[in-house]
Amino acid sequence: MIPIAKPIIGEDEINAVVEVMRSGVIAEGQKVKDFESNFADYVGTSYAVAVNSGTAALHAALLAHGIGNGDEVITPPFTFAATSNSVLFTGAKPVFADIKEDTFNIDPERIIEKITPGTKAIIPVHLYGQSADMKSIMEIAQDNDLIIIEDACQAHGATFEGKKSGSFGTGTFSFYPTKNMTTGEGGIITTNDKTVAEKAKMIRSHGSRQRYYHEMLGYNLRMTDIAAAIGLVQLKKVDEFNDSRIRNAQYLSKSLNNIKGISLPYVDRRCKHVFHQYTVRIRNGITRDEIISLLNKRGIGTGIYYPLPIHKQPFYKDLGYSDSLPVSEKASEEVISLPVHPSITRTDLDTISQTLRELLS
Numbered sequence: 052m053i054p055i056a057k058p059i060i061g062e063d064e065i066n067a068v069v070e071v072m073r074s075g076v077i078a079e080g081q082k083v084k085d086f087e088s089n090f091a092d093y094v095g096t097s098y099a100v101a102v103n104s105g106t107a108a109l110h111a112a113l114l115a116h117g118i119g120n121g122d123e124v125i126t127p128p129f130t131f132a133a134t135s136n137s138v139l140f141t142g143a144k145p146v147f148a149d150i151k152e153d154t155f156n157i158d159p160e161r162i163i164e165k166i167t168p169g170t171k172a173i174i175p176v177h178l179y180g181q182s183a184d185m186k187s188i189m190e191i192a193q194d195n196d197l198i199i200i201e202d203a204c205q206a207h208g209a210t211f212e213g214k215k216s217g218s219f220g221t222g223t224f225s226f227y228p229t230k231n232m233t234t235g236e237g238g239i240i241t242t243n244d245k246t247v248a249e250k251a252k253m254i255r256s257h258g259s260r261q262r263y264y265h266e267m268l269g270y271n272l273r274m275t276d277i278a279a280a281i282g283l284v285q286l287k288k289v290d291e292f293n294d295s296r297i298r299n300a301q302y303l304s305k306s307l308n309n310i311k312g313i314s315l316p317y318v319d320r321r322c323k324h325v326f327h328q329y330t331v332r333i334r335n336g337i338t339r340d341e342i343i344s345l346l347n348k349r350g351i352g353t354g355i356y357y358p359l360p361i362h363k364q365p366f367y368k369d370l371g372y373s374d375s376l377p378v379s380e381k382a383s384e385e386v387i388s389l390p391v392h393p394s395i396t397r398t399d400l401d402t403i404s405q406t407l408r409e410l411l412s
């Protein structure tokens with residue numbers, strides 16, 4: 052089976068973990084600090100605060116910006132549930148703005164329609180590894196005095212007009228095993244705002260700067276030194292991983308180029324798309340389920356990100372959401388992701404494109 056995702060863990064990562072284990076300092080040691088400083092350098096922000104998941108990064112970033120009860124936060128519905136769930140954690144209300152058909156990212160024009168006096172923030176998601184339109188979004192934020200929290204959980208190393216994802220507003224990243232780099236479980240917040248960084252650090256550790264003195268309500272969202280040690284090694288390799296994803300995606304797009312009934316990923320010229328996912332739409336008469344089951348039978352793993360937009364999830368329906376967001380709804384029915392991660396070989400890519408050609412003709 053050609054898997055849809057596969058973390059690359061080498062001897063360096065294994066040795067780094069063993070070193071931490073032998074040192075006896077397995078939490079809150081120097082590794083977390085080093086990882087934060089190296090990741091901030093990588094993204095180009097003054098600060099980074101490491102936490103134990105991407106979800107925790109979103110949650111702590113929202114709280115650090117003072118978002119809570121009575122506030123509205125605009126997000127796309129075509130994303131992983133963590134994006135809007137983290138808004139709910141704070142007591143604020145997620146407000147969904149539809150996406151663009153070509154990039155699958157939040158549509159700036161739809162954002163403007165959703166702004167009310169209660170709007171405090173926008174969470175653009177850089178879906179599949181391609182930045183949202185940060186030029187338009189930053190303008191909207193400036194004009195309306197809104198906070199930007201980027202969900203860059205799929206966009207390590209991605210850029211928009213040469214600037215890294217996670218450096219426009221406050222950035223949030225995940226290091227779950229399937230992401231472009233991993234720490235096992237983990238996440239990080241990137242920001243240029245010193246106050247936000249300091250508050251995020253407190254929120255990560257029960258609201259305390261000094262142990263056993265609590266200035267605010269916080270949580271335990273801390274990253275371990277074991278995770279940070281893996282992250283330090285992975286961070287050195289992430290550009291190489293991304294280059295390999297991009298090469299695989301380009302090769303696949305070339306091979307699939309003239310097949311009818313399949314639309315290939317659109318790359319915005321202003322973006323470096325790091326292909327967390329290579330996502331196509333199938334419009335061929337043959338159903339998506341049929342294609343997936345045939346591909347799987349031929350040993351090709353696939354993914355659907357995401358089969359049900361957030362506003363249509365049972366839990367959100369119970370909360371009273373009944374929006375019509377047609378571009379997201381249609382995307383949910385049509386998308387299929389194909390493997391392009393760094394372990395994929397040319398032979399695998401040829402198998403994928405030849406099989407699809409055969410199935411669709």
Ligand SMILES: *Cc1c(COP(=O)(O)O)cnc(C)c1O
Nearest residue numbers: 104105106131133204205225227
């Ligand atoms: C993975 C992901 C998250 C959550 O990260 P976890 O580390 O799994 O908590 C949030 N948003 C998006 C878009 C993601 O892909």
